[in-house]
Every structure is written in C-alpha cells, then in structure tokens.
Amino acid sequence: xxxxxxxxxxxxxxxxxxxxxxxTEAAERLEEVEALKGRVDALAVTDGxxxxxxxxxxxxxxxxxxxxxxxxxxxSCRDRNRLALQSDLLGAAALGIANLVVATGDYASLGDxxxxxxxxxxxxxxxxxxxxxxxxxxxxxxxxLKGRPKFFAGATVSPNPGRxxxxxxxxxxxxxxxxxxxxxxxxxxxxxxxxxxxxxKRASAFKVPILASVLPLKSASMARFINKNLPGVFVPxxxxxxxxxxxxxxxxxxxxxARLVNELRGLCQGVHFIPAGxxxxxxxxxxxxRL
Amino acid sequence: MKFEQVVFGxxxxxxxxxxxxxxxxxxxxSRAEVFFIGCSGWKEVCNPGGEAQxxxxxxxxxxxxxxxxxxxxxxxxxxxxxxxxxxxxxxxxASRARTLLVLSCEVGVQALGAIAGQRVVPALRTLxxxxxxxxxxxxxxxxxxxxxxxxxxxxxxxxxxxxxxxxTGPCQGAHQGQCEVDPKTPCGWELIYDRLKAQGRxxxxxxxxxxxxxxxxxxxxxxxSTLAAGMK
Numbered sequence: 001x002x003x004x005x006x007x008x009x010x011x012x013x014x015x016x017x018x019x020x021x022x023x024t025e026a027a028e029r030l031e032e033v034e035a036l037k038g039r040v041d042a043l044a045v046t047d048g049x050x051x052x053x054x055x056x057x058x059x060x061x062x063x064x065x066x067x068x069x070x071x072x073x074x075x076s077c078r079d080r081n082r083l084a085l086q087s088d089l090l091g092a093a094a095l096g097i098a099n100l101v102v103a104t105g106d107y108a109s110l111g112d113x114x115x116x117x118x119x120x121x122x123x124x125x126x127x128x129x130x131x132x133x134x135x136x137x138x139x140x141x142x143x144x145l146k147g148r149p150k151f152f153a154g155a156t157v158s159p160n161p162g163r164x165x166x167x168x169x170x171x172x173x174x175x176x177x178x179x180x181x182x183x184x185x186x187x188x189x190x191x192x193x194x195x196x197x198x199x200x201k202r203a204s205a206f207k208v209p210i211l212a213s214v215l216p217l218k219s220a221s222m223a224r225f226i227n228k229n230l231p232g233v234f235v236p237x238x239x240x241x242x243x244x245x246x247x248x249x250x251x252x253x254x255x256x257x258a259r260l261v262n263e264l265r266g267l268c269q270g271v272h273f274i275p276a277g278x279x280x281x282x283x284x285x286x287x288x289x290r291l
Numbered sequence: 292m293k294f295e296q297v298v299f300g301x302x303x304x305x306x307x308x309x310x311x312x313x314x315x316x317x318x319x320x321s322r323a324e325v326f327f328i329g330c331s332g333w334k335e336v337c338n339p340g341g342e343a344q345x346x347x348x349x350x351x352x353x354x355x356x357x358x359x360x361x362x363x364x365x366x367x368x369x370x371x372x373x374x375x376x377x378x379x380x381x382x383x384x385a386s387r388a389r390t391l392l393v394l395s396c397e398v399g400v401q402a403l404g405a406i407a408g409q410r411v412v413p414a415l416r417t418l419x420x421x422x423x424x425x426x427x428x429x430x431x432x433x434x435x436x437x438x439x440x441x442x443x444x445x446x447x448x449x450x451x452x453x454x455x456x457x458x459t460g461p462c463q464g465a466h467q468g469q470c471e472v473d474p475k476t477p478c479g480w481e482l483i484y485d486r487l488k489a490q491g492r493x494x495x496x497x498x499x500x501x502x503x504x505x506x507x508x509x510x511x512x513x514x515x516s517t518l519a520a521g522m523k
Contacts, residue, residue, distance in 0.1 A: 082502060104462045107454060107472045118455070125459040126502050140502065158463035165484045166468065169461055172496050176459060180499070188463055234466070 003042040003070050003099055004152040007184055007209040013041045013270035014291060015072060015186075015211060016282055018064070020045060020055035026063050032279040037068060039286055044072040044101060044186070044272065048079060050230075051111025058088055062095045072154070073097050078105030081121040086130065086139055093149030100153040101186055102127050102177075110229070124155055125173070128180035154184035157210070159199035160192055160234065171202055178208055186272050189215035189226075191235045193263045200267050211270035216257045216278055216285065220244035254281060258288035304428065305337035305396055306418040309344075312351050318412050319390055322357040326388030328378075328403065329414075330368035330395035339395050339415055348394065348414060360388045368399030371406050378407070422451065437507030443495045445486035452479025458500035 006013045016036055021029055033043060043064055045057040061071040073092055080088065092100070108118045122130065130140050137148045155177045158170050174185065185203075190196045190212045203210060215233075217223050220243050223235040239256065246252030261271055271291075275282050310318075319325060329345040332338045342364050349362060361384030365377040378385050385391075390410045393400045397417040404411040422434040434450040440458070441448060450456045454472040461480030464471025470478050487493050 104455060104457060106464065109472055120455045120457070121505070122502050123455070123457045123459055123462075125499055129499075130502075156463060161463065161465060162467040163481065165481050165488070166461070166465060166478070169480060169484050169496070170463070173459070173461070176497070176499055 003072070004183075006041055007269060010209075010269065012265065013209075013211065014039070014273070014286070015042045015044050015270065016040045016273040016275065016279070017044045017046060017213075018060070018279065019049055020057055020060040022052070022054045024055070026055065026060060029060070030063060030067055033064070033069070034067075035280060035283050039283055039291075040273075041270075042070040042072050042099065045074060047074040047076040047103075047105075048111070049074075049106070051078065051106045051108050051113070051116075053111070053113055058092055058095070058097070061092070061097050065096065070099070071097060072099040072101050074101045074103065075127065076103050076105035077120055077122050077124065077127055078108060079119055081119055082130070082140055085122065085127060086134065089131065089134060089149055089151075090145075090147075093147075093151070098150070098152055100131070100151050102131070102153055102155050102182070125176050125180050128153060128155065128177055128182055132181040152183055153181055154186060155182040156188070157185045157203070158188045159190060159203070159212075160188075160195040162234075167199070174203060174206060178206055182208065184209045184211065184269075187212050189213045189230075189233050189274060190260070190264065191215075191233075191239055193260070193267075196264070197267055209269035211272040212264045212268050213272045213274055214257060214260055214264070215274040215276065216253050216281070217243050218253060218276075218278065219249055250281075254285050254288055257285045261285070261289040261291065303335055303337050304424045305420050307337060307339055307396055308416045308418055309340070309348075310414055310416060312348070312355060315348075315352065315392070315412065315414055316355055316357065319357065319392065320410075321389055322355075324360055324387060324389040325352075325357055325392050326360050326381075326385045326390070326409075327362040327392045327394070328368070328385075329362070329364050329393075330399050331364055331366045332395075333367060337396055339399075345394055352392075360384045368393070368395040369402050371402045374403055374406055435508065436503065438504060440500055443498055443500070444483045445490060445492065445495070447479065447483050447486055449479060449483065452482060456503075458503065 018029060018033055045061045047057045048054060057074055061073045064071050102124050104123045108114060108116045131151055131153050133140060134145060134149055137145050139145060157174050161167055161170055185208060187210065196212060220240050223240040223243060226233055226235055243249060243252055264271055273282055327345060327349055330339045331341050345362060345364060349359060361381050363377060363381050365373060367373055388409060390412055391403060391407055392412050392414055393403055394414045397413060400411050400413045422432045424432050432451045434448060436450055449458055449460060453460055455462060461478055465478035465481065468477055468481050470476045487495055
C-alpha cells in the first residue's frame with residue numbers, strides 16, 4: 001500500500017525524516033536507514049534543512065527509492081526560482097517520485113552559507129498552485145507540457161506558533177494551501193500535547209490528514225539549542241528538566257518520545273520522526289511506542 | 292486610531308560606512324596625485340562626514356604616504372551640474388590628479404565618474420537602504436516593485452516587512468511574534484494581521500497573490516542613461 005493509499009484509508013502512518021549527506025557519500029545514509037525498511041511507511045528527504053548545504057534531495061530520494069523505500073521529497077523555495085523549481089518537479093516525476101512536501105524554506109542567514117543570495121521567487125502556496133497547473137498539463141507560463149507530472153503534494157504547518165494571531169494565520173494559510181492542492185500536512189515538532197490538541201480541534205475541520213512531527217531530545221542542551229535556534233519550535237521547561245535530571249539520558253529520551261507518540265495517536269493521522277542523527281534509534285522508539 | 296509603532300534603528304535614510312585606510316590605499320593604485328573630493332551630505336538623508344571627516348582622513352592617509360593635489364567639499368555630489376561647477380573652482384588641482392578619492396555615497400561616486408576623466412575611488416561604502424523612503428520620509432519604505440498590493444496587506448508592505456518577501460505569509464519561523472531572521476524584528480505578517488484585524492478586514496488574508504513579475508524591478512530603461520560630460 002502506498003503512503004497516499006494509507007492516508008486515504010485513514011490508516012495511522014509513520015514517516016521518518018532523512019537529511020542528505022554533506023558530501024558525495026550517500027552510502028552511509030542508505031545504511032543508517034536500512035533498519036527502518038518495513039517499519040516506516042515513507043522516508044521524507046529534506047531540502048537544505050536549516051540552510052545547511054547538502055546533497056540534492058531529488059538525487060537522495062531517487063537512491064532511496066532504488067533501495068525499495070517510498071519517499072516524500074521536500075521542495076523548498078529558498079534556493080530556486082520558478083524555472084528551477086518546475087525543472088526539478090519534472091525530474092522528480094521522471095524518476096517516479098510521487099510524494100512532495102512543499103515549503104517556503106528557512107532563511108539563508110540561519111545556515112552555514114549566510115552570505116548566499118536568497119531566492120524565494122515563489123512561496124509554498126504559489127508553488128502548490130504551480131504543481132496543480134503542471135498536473136493539468138501546463139507550466140506556470142501557460143506553455144503545454146509534453147507529459148504531465150502526477151504528485152501527492154503535502155505541506156507544513158506550525159501548530160503552536162506562540163501568539164493567538166500567529167495561530168490564526170497558520171490556520172488561514174493551511175486553508176489556502178489546501179485550496180492550492182495540499183493533500184496532507186507535516187507539523188513542526190510537537191512537545192506540548194494540550195496545545196497540539198487545541199490546534200487539532202480546529203485543523204481537523206479541514207479533513208486533510210495531519211502527521212505530527214516528533215523530535216527525540218538527546219539532552220537538555222539540545223532542547224535549549226532548539227528553543228534558541230530552530231524557528232517555530234519550542235520545548236517546554238518541564239520536558240527539559242526531565243531530560244536533564246535523568247540518569248540514563250538516552251533511555252529517558254526514547255521513553256519520552258514513546259509517551260509522546262502514544263498521546264498523539266488519538267489526535268492525528270500519523271507521526272513523522274525527525275531523528276537528527278538518531279536514525280538507528282528509531283526502531284527502538286517504535287518498539288517502545290508499540291508501533 | 293493608533294497602530295503599533297515599529298521602529299527600526301538609524302537616524303539618516305542612507306547609512307554610510309567608512310572604509311579602513313589600509314583598504315583605501317589598496318584601492319588607490321598609486322599614492323601620488325590624489326584629489327580628495329567630499330560631499331556635505333543632506334540633513335536626515337545621509338551623512339558622509341563633511342569637512343571634518345575629509346580632513347581627518349586626509350591626515351591619516353598623508354601619514355601613510357598618500358600625496359594630495361587638493362581637497363574640495365561639495366553640497367550634493369550626486370548632482371553632476373553641481374560637481375562640474377564646484378570642480379571649476381579647483382580645476383588646476385583636480386586636473387593634475389591621477390585619482391579622485393570620493394567621500395560620499397556611491398551615487399556621488401558614479402556621478403563624478405560620469406563627468407571626470409580620472410579614476411574614482413570610494414572612501415565610503417553605502418549600506419543598503421532597501422528602497423525609497425520619500426522625500427521627507429520617516430520610517431516607511433517602498434521597494435519599488437511595480438506591483439503594489441498595499442490594499443490587500445492593510446497598508447504594510449510585505450516586501451519591506453518580510454525578509455523572505457512572502458506575498459502569502461507568514462512562514463513558520465516566527466517565535467513569539469519575532470522574525471526567524473532577526474529576533475529583534477517583529478514578524479511582518481503578524482503585523483499585517485494585526486492591522487487588518489483592527490480594520491475589520493481579515494478576509495483580505497484569504498486572497499492569494501500571484502507570483503511576482505521580477506522583470507518589473509529592473510531599472511526602467513530611461514533611468515539607465517550613461518550621460519558623460521567629460522572633464523578635459
């Protein structure tokens with residue numbers, strides 16, 4: 001069953017994020033995720049995540065698909081103008097990559113090449129519309145395509161952005177993204193279940209599958225780093241204290257993760273793991289959460 | 292009706308940054324026969340430093356072996372007519388020089404370059420002002436994009452307030468109302484939301500802007516003139 005079919009049949013789905021290597025050695029990444037085969041429904045391949053230069057996710061996706069994984073290809077608007085974006089989409093379709101996660105993208109100054117020229121020719125809503133147009137046989141310029149791509153496109157949403165106004169804006173944007181063709185959503189990492197529950201009360205009205213992102217915390221200092229540096233994500237103090245006080249941090253972290261997954265099960269249509277280096281520990285989390 | 296005031300730093304519209312003396316000397320291909328021309332600047336628009344900065348820099352460069360044929364301070368070096376008239380007052384000293392060292396914004400450097408025969412070397416860097424601020428302006432800024440959508444954004448320009456120039460914002464990077472790119476600045480789209488809410492026009496957020504026509508931001512052909520009244 002494909003990822004799309006699973007979501008359409010309302011089956012709770014598990015995906016895992018993978019970041020392409022900073023270098024040509026894709027083999028190491030492929031080896032790291034081997035243990036996830038059969039345990040997760042798809043691997044989401046990031047596109048210059050946090051504006052750190054890495055291998056093109058289109059290529060990484062292709063290599064993963066060749067190894068038998070289904071992939072979700074992240075497409076960021078940070079680096080590519082409308083020509084390049086459409087060009088990549090045609091390439092993805094030619095390689096049989098069906099699922100997309102469309103995002104506006106992190107700002108360039110946050111990463112390891114802060115002097116780069118940011119593009120942002122399109123934003124996520126506009127790109128989703130372009131995808132729809134291409135699926136209907138035309139590029140953005142209105143020119144006919146020889147061979148139309150067919151995608152299952154999703155987008156992202158921030159369930160706990162802070163101010164009330166920010167949450168209203170996220171929901172308004174979610175609606176716009178759905179009108180533009182988004183068929184599923186991945187959230188920003190969730191740590192605050194009551195806040196997520198409040199978000200879901202409103203977001204579930206849109207009747208589009210939502211997968212909550214889960215980010216295992218390796219340490220209290222990682223949590224503080226996240227609070228300081230990761231846009232749109234916030235770890236509550238109570239959670240930081242729990243990790244910091246635990247004698248076996250890894251065990252505590254995996255336990256916390258499993259607990260979180262179980263709480264999220266009843267609230268949304270799936271879970272999206274962001275292992276951030278702990279790819280090999282994801283099976284243990286799945287075990288602990290009995291997934 | 293009082294709206295939230297958003298203040299960005301800086302007194303003048305155009306911020307100028309002096310180059311270090313070592314850098315200036317590297318850029319002068321010869322330390323001999325330099326004519327130093329400076330701009331008085333314009334109140335609240337720009338401040339190149341005036342006579343004081345000119346003399347101080349001249350002193351420092353002289354100590355490092357630069358020899359000057361003369362100095363001159365001009366009001367508004369960006370005006371070529373003004374430049375020509377002013378240079379006439381020191382025509383001997385200026386024409387003897389191999390290089391013109393220019394203490395002004397880069398508009399002045401280009402204006403001088405258009406009328407003078409010598410090589411022009413800037414002594415200041417013009418930092419980005421990002422756009423047009425009006426003639427007696429304060430904090431508003433126009434990015435001169437040619438596709439205004441201020442009626443849909445509550446009168447706040449998303450190209451000015453959003454570093455990602457999102458037309459259907461916000462992104463997901465804002466934290467507690469502060470922008471992902473600079474935590475000291477508010478999220479532009481949250482400001483737009485607040486403004487539209489106060490006006491009772493939140494439905495404007497349901498509209499989606501078309502992708503921008505970037506060909507509109509190239510300078511209009513008629514502005515790209517390369518007039519040159521050569522200096523003999």
